[in-house]
Each structure stands twice: as C-alpha cells, then as structure tokens.
Amino acid sequence: MRAIVLGIAAALATGLSLAPASAMPVVSGHAVAPAASIEQAQYVTRRVVRRGPRCTVQVTRTRGPFGRVVVRKVRRCF
Incomplete structure (x- = not known):
C-alpha cells in the first residue's frame, strides 16, 4: 500500500516538474x-x-x- 502511494506521489512530482515553459505563469519585466x-x-x-x-x-x-546586601523595594505609582 505504501509503495503504491509513494509511486503515485513520485509520478505526480515528476509530471509537474516537466511542465512546458508556456504553462508557467507570465512574469512581467x-x-x-x-x-x-x-x-x-x-x-x-x-x-x-x-x-x-x-x-x-x-x-x-x-x-x-x-557587608550584607540590603534590598529596598519602593512602589512607585503614576
């Protein structure tokens, strides 16, 4: 089952990559x-x-x- 799905995916990938240049969208200069x-x-x-x-x-x-560290916390509101 997995081989069939992978085969179909590979066929679609190669088919889309070989599309002619005329099928590609036109890019303006x-x-x-x-x-x-x-x-x-x-x-x-x-x-x-x-x-x-x-x-x-x-x-x-x-x-x-x-020498101890003293931590002071002051709340400032504005």
Whole structure:
C-alpha cells in the first residue's frame, strides 16, 4: 500500500516538474506596479484609555553595615 502511494506521489512530482515553459505563469519585466494601481495608505490610530494608577516596583540594592546586601523595594505609582 505504501509503495503504491509513494509511486503515485513520485509520478505526480515528476509530471509537474516537466511542465512546458508556456504553462508557467507570465512574469512581467516591471518590478514596480503602475501608478494607476497604487492606492492611498490609510493610517489608523488607536488610543488606549488607562484607568487607575500604573505601579512599578523600584528595587535598590545597597550594602549594609556588616557587608550584607540590603534590598529596598519602593512602589512607585503614576
């Protein structure tokens, strides 16, 4: 069963790769589209309404009197 499926797939792959050049899609020589087909760009701006304060935690690490690391966390809201 697997051999039959693989044989059919191989036959289709070789058949499609040997297609004549006339059957291939036509590619135009111009890389840039003509001016008539260029449309005006539309810019959409979205504004987010933020309710309530936004808080972050500011972490300050310093050395204490005996060389230990002292971590101070201060919450800043804006």
